[in-house]
Amino acid sequence: MLKVGKTLAAKKMDLNLKGKIAFISGSTSGIGFTTARILLEEGMKVYINGRKEETVNTAVTELKNTTESNEVYGIVADFRNPEEVMRLLQELPEIDVLVNNVGIYNSQSFFETTSKQWEEQFQVNLMSGVSLSNHCLQKMLCKKWGRIIFISSECAYLVPNDMISYSATKAAIHALSRGLSQLTRGTGVTVNTVVPGSTLSEGAKHFIADKAVKEGSNPKTVERDFFRKERTQSLLERFASTDEVATTIAYLCSPLSSATNGTVIRVDGGSTGSVF
Numbered sequence: 191m192l193k194v195g196k197t198l199a200a201k202k203m204d205l206n207l208k209g210k211i212a213f214i215s216g217s218t219s220g221i222g223f224t225t226a227r228i229l230l231e232e233g234m235k236v237y238i239n240g241r242k243e244e245t246v247n248t249a250v251t252e253l254k255n256t257t258e259s260n261e262v263y264g265i266v267a268d269f270r271n272p273e274e275v276m277r278l279l280q281e282l283p284e285i286d287v288l289v290n291n292v293g294i295y296n297s298q299s300f301f302e303t304t305s306k307q308w309e310e311q312f313q314v315n316l317m318s319g320v321s322l323s324n325h326c327l328q329k330m331l332c333k334k335w336g337r338i339i340f341i342s343s344e345c346a347y348l349v350p351n352d353m354i355s356y357s358a359t360k361a362a363i364h365a366l367s368r369g370l371s372q373l374t375r376g377t378g379v380t381v382n383t384v385v386p387g388s389t390l391s392e393g394a395k396h397f398i399a400d401k402a403v404k405e406g407s408n409p410k411t412v413e414r415d416f417f418r419k420e421r422t423q424s425l426l427e428r429f430a431s432t433d434e435v436a437t438t439i440a441y442l443c444s445p446l447s448s449a450t451n452g453t454v455i456r457v458d459g460g461s462t463g464s465v466f
C-alpha cells in the first residue's frame with residue numbers, strides 16, 4: 191500500500207493548461223509570483239505585473255531561471271493610476287486566464303485612515319479587477335472558455351479592527367465575482383473567488399514588521415501572538431506558504447475545475463471559522 195501511495199504522490203498532476211495565456215495582477219512577489227511560477231511550470235504563457243520596471247524585470251528573470259520557461263513577460267502598471275491601467279489594457283494580448291491578485295493592506299486604525307487611503311485601497315483592490323474583467327470577459331464569452339479568479343482574504347469575514355478599509359474592499363470583491371459569474375451561464379467561462387488566510391508573502395512580512403513598530407514589539411512576538419490573539423479560529427496556527435495558496439489558484443485556472451463557478455474557495459487554514 192505504501193508503495194502505491196508513494197508512486198501516486200510522485201506523479202505530477204497535469205492541469206491541462208499548456209499553451210494557454212494568463213495575466214496576474216500584482217505578481218512580482220508573494221502569492222501572485224508563486225502562481226506565475228506554477229502556471230509557467232504547467233506550460234502557460236504568463237504576463238506578470240508590478241508598479242516598477244526594476245521589480246518587474248527582476249521577477250521575470252527569476253521566473254525564467256527557476257522554471258526553465260521563457261514564456262514570461264512583464265507589464266509595468268500601477269493600479270492607483272488610471273492612465274497606467276489604460277496603457278496596460280492596450281498592451282495586454284487576448285488572455286485565457288485572469289488572476290485578479292493585486293491587493294494592498296496595512297494595519298491602521300479606522301480613525302486614522304484617510305479618504306485618500308480608502309480610495310486607493312478600493313482603486314487597487316477592487317477597481318483593478320473591474321477594469322481587467324471588463325476588458326477580458328467579453329472575449330472569453332465569445333471564445334466560450336476562460337477563467338477569472340479574484341483573490342479575496344479571510345479579512346472579508348473577520349473584519350479585524352485594524353483592517354476595516356481593506357476588509358471592505360475584499361467583501362466587495364465577493365459581490366463583483368459572483369455577479370460576473372452570472373454572466374457566464376452556458377459557456378465554458380468560470381469566475382470564482384479564492385480566500386487566502388494569513389500567508390507569508392513579502393507583503394505579510396512588511397505587515398508584521400509594521401505592526402511590531404506600532405505595538406512597540408518585535409516581529410517574532412507579533413507573529414506568535416497573531417494566532418493566539420487575532421486568528422483564534424485558525425486550525426493551521428501558522429502562516430500558510432505562498433505555494434499552499436497558489437496551488438489552489440492554479441487548479442481553478444485549469445480546465446479541471448470546469449464545474450466550479452460563481453463560488454468561493456477558502457484556503458484560510460480554518461481561520462474564518464464558518465461551516466458554510
Ligand SMILES: NC(=O)c1ccc[n+]([C@@H]2O[C@H](COP(=O)([O-])OP(=O)(O)OC[C@H]3O[C@@H](n4cnc5c(N)ncnc54)[C@H](OP(=O)(O)O)[C@@H]3O)[C@@H](O)[C@H]2O)c1
Pocket residue numbers: 215216217218219220221222239240241242245246267268269270291292293294295314341342343344345385386387388389390391392393394
Ligand atoms: N499575504 C496574506 O497574508 C494575504 C492574506 C489574504 C489575502 N491576501 C491577498 O492576496 C493577494 C496577494 O497578496 P500578497 O501578500 O501575496 O502580496 P504582496 O506580497 O504584498 O505583493 C504585492 C504585489 O503587488 C504588487 N503591487 C502592489 N501595489 C501595486 C499597485 N498599486 N499596482 C500594481 N501592482 C502592485 C507588488 O509589485 P511591485 O512591488 O513590484 O509594484 C507585488 O508584486 C492580495 O490581494 C492580498 O490582499 C494576502
